[in-house]
Amino acid sequence: MKFNTITCAAIVALHSIGSAFAGGEGWTSDFEAAKKKAAEEKKDLLLDFTGSDWCGWCIKLNDEVFSKDAFKAGVKDKFVLVEVDFPQDEAKISAETKKQNDGLQEKFGVEGFPSIILCDATGKPFAKTGYEAGGPEKYVANLDTLRAKKAKRDEALAAAAKAEGVEKAKQLVAALKEMDLEDATVTNFYGDVVKDIKAADPKDETGFTKEIESKAKLAKFEEDLNAFAEKQDHDGALAFVDKTLKEGGFEGETKQEILATKAMIYAHVKKYDEAIKAVEEAKAVAPESELGKNIDKFKAQLEKMKANPNAADEEEDGGEEPEPAQKGEPEKKAEPEKKAEPEKK
Template identity: 40%
Template structure:
């Protein structure tokens, strides 16, 4: 739950729908079978590009597909480094019960709460980067993927170097590689490496044990927040987040991700508060991945605010003459993708 949901904001303004119907993605080059994809990646020495998408309802998913995934430049270049995996959570498209359950399990495993989310992982399925929609078309997106892929290359180089080291020096090399990954990813997918660092760094001079302990507390917090949100105790929800940040002395991207949790209780009537929250998130660490996401969300919020203002200025006659599709809403599924 270190990521965040935009369900309330996504449904706030009908004008944000980018398309009513999604074009069909060519099956060639993509697979829905995650286990088979890992086997192929291991055999061919490639990474995994996993697209968590809502192909027939999510406007930004559709936009990413139209502008990037269907373009020849992407289709010819991306498969050189990645096995492409599509995990779809549609509202209208039929899927087998088995596929739905498998996708939901992977959504939970990878901590996906917003669409589209693109996960880059190694052949073992261990994620090392997350991204989403990016402007600029296929060339810009491929460049972006290359930059993210460098995280895995640097990670592997550090792991290889660590094999030849001993003691605290070995711990430092492993910890440096893990430092570039999200804390929740490290806790869930890099347990072996984390345990080794903690065993070698008995005084916790590198702080990895503290981070792991914080991750455990975060999991407990998430359950508490879920209960508060479900019961409508929104002020208590936000206050609990602030207290956790203060108690755990969170900094950097960990603090940003915790602040992002507030979006879960920000509906269409709190666009101004959401706008200010994004500024607060960015200010913590402007060059982080979470800051990039916050900037993109802020742009979307600005669009929403403008649309709301325009709607408020319209006369009843103008509203009644509006095209029918303006009344449709982009509804996000639940966390399980149902």
Template identity: 60%
Template sequence: MKFSFHQFAFAAVTALFCSGAALASGEGWVTDFEAAKKQAAAEKKDLLIDFTGSDWCGWCIKLDKEVFSEEAFKTGVKDKFVLVSLDFPRKPENVEKLGETLKAQNSELQKKFAIRGFPTIMLCDATGKPFAKTGYQEGGPEKYVAHLDGLLANKKTRDEALAAAGKAQGPEKAKQLVAALKAMDLDDGAVASFYGDIAEQIKAADPNDESGFAKAAAAKEKKAAFEKELTTLLRAKDTAGAIALIDRTIQTGDLDPETKQQMTMAKTSVYAQAGKFDEAVKVCDEAIALAPDSKSVPRIQAFKEQLGMAKSKAADAPKEKE
């Protein structure tokens, strides 16, 4: 059960706007998904799908300017990917330019790929099945191409695990299928859309859950219920109720240290939203102590710095007259 404290982080990212930004899908980009799949199959390439908001999404505009429009990117991917642009513009003139057919196609694919933010980059095989997900990355075109090359390994691992599963029986088959899903690290919605049959195969091959797949699925359901309730409490500004929910959830259930760490970080965000910065910093330290070697520790340290700056800003703000 993994919980991302970024969903409740006490940090506002300022959107970047670019007046007069052109629609996405410049030279070399395909907008028809079915045509892109046929091209990928014919050219023995994979698909790189850019879910973008070309005229309003600051990070989309930044990614296009820093990476996609650069010759080093175009050269680096031309033999590996068919580039697909699925745009979601907001300016009336650009919506009209997109047309009803592409609007309907893009909306359907947004749901199918379970896209929740922009930009989202999905890497898919020629049949349209995703095997990796990414987004904006700093460093320019060369670094981005290297990043994409690393993600291509997901498909290789997926295919090897599926091939091994095809030769196995029972729990071993289930474990190989689980390995295939884990290799891609996709959101649950995308897995359900494209790999729902694998989930059924795992359950059938492993009724005693030796692979741990059923347990993990139950944990995800618990996580979803927790996040829904926490969001409701935060919107109601019920700080005490949110803290109680987090503590209660951590104390009940079989949670690993990293999961406890992530859920504890949700508490820091609750305190921060209430202006209790000292309490939030203290909880950050408690979270780090739960799993000091986890990959989340650098982000927690950075969050502590944000809390310090927020506290200073709040202290310097002019006090309202009584």
């Protein structure tokens, strides 16, 4: 067990595919050629980071969405489709493609599969999603909603270009928040925007710098906490979490994640009353966050496990842990040399 944040990778049976690309006709694996085509045709890019012959959620996404005519018709005038594959059988892709895909994975900060990243024709990302249930029509509608983020990004950047000082910083922050990208992706693609925010807002009136520092602190917390997990030291982990919370420095959603992690540890050692209390504290911190909105499901699972400990034992034997998120979580390849191994959505 890893004492990580509350989401955990789902386990789905392995499948195989018969075509060169997961989605079949209409996909390319050449990123540079795809950018050129997108520029010429005034389209955006849809990058599918996938494990085509081992990742269960990737295969479900292909079977339920990408392979359907309704999806192909819905995106043909909007996107150039790029498959960035990490197959178990590496003979399925060329050495050149593998090198390209490894570089794209690092640059886009992809840690789990499937990761669907939408980019403009220059290759700059503006939105990210993954597996979504509901079929091709619903998926295309969601892509249209995400595609609107590019327009809002550009509007905010244009407004920032006309502003100065804190107002300029606010517009730049709005552009980044609108896209809701991973920190590594922001650093790699929008590092100039981050620098401009700090320069325009040296007193950090927007709170942007504080937020960045808080996220870095949370990452260090998780790294230290996982040292206890490797030793299966639950008491030590709980003491470390309590010490961290007492020292302070975490607010909002980052504090919520720590409390949710505390609940997970308590649940793992079957201290359900303590787990439920931690979950309630977590929700109270940021009830409208994504985690906060899902946390009642987690609490319901804990109450069910408390009422029937034998059922909890059966769940544990099956390798499952309580979690609020019911969406298809990105999977990580169980292969040590891969960067996307044992994501977070």
